[in-house]
Amino acid sequence: MTGTTQEVALKVVTWNVNSVRTRLDRLLAFLEREDADIVCLQELKASEDRFPSEAIEAAGYHFAINGQKTYNGVAVLSKSEPREISCGMDDSDWDDQARLLGVTVDGVRVYSAYFPNGGSIGSDKWEFKLGWIRRLKQYLADHHDPGDKLLVCGDSNVAIADSDVANPKRWADTVLFAEAARAALKDLMDWGLIDVFGKLNPDGGIYSWWDYRQLAFPKGDGLRIDHILATEPMAQLASEARVDRDERKGKQPSDHAPVIVTFDLS
């Protein structure tokens, strides 16, 4: 940080990297460029022993990981040392899928969450998705208070509003935008979570994911399905929110772009 003021900002990122090893060069360049304080990653597609620990640490970050071979996998990178690390929802035998990781950093409870995609509507994966979102709400209710400083950052695999979908009519009957999925996410947020990006960019039209197929990115056929959800004490500190759309361009991009929110803590 430059300048002479003493403001204390916390820059938080969420990014579904779709394989941390394939995306390592991009990730390291991003860390260098953005100098974020907290970076929540999803879809590592790597177990802990294949996570690029040395490169992350050399970039100046601590990390906590809930890894998994081939599928899923989440991590939190942080400038400050993470405390009270928790993997999964510790309430059942459903947690064979590595989709949730919690850490406490700089006095803020931060979760990196990779919500289930849901396959197709009506499938077992669809029911798992809706149930997983309900379980996450229960987990938050059991462990935290809406008055805490808390963030749920991740790929929610649900778009909230019509303005978060380039073509809402065409996506209306898909797992990413079906009414039941939107209702499940709304019910989770009703516990006490605010979409700070939506709050700061109320006009919408900004997306975080574009399908690899059918030229979705050049056509602008995107959805905002990556969210930084904040409790009220955190949401009121959010000052800027953007998507690093350039990360979807060029060679070997993830299908998701990073979402970046700055909180003014002082």
Add this chain to the structure above:
DNA sequence: ATGGTTGCTTAGCAA
């Protein structure tokens, strides 16, 4: 268009 592209793992699954 029950299509299409990418990644992990090696033909099929998941997204």
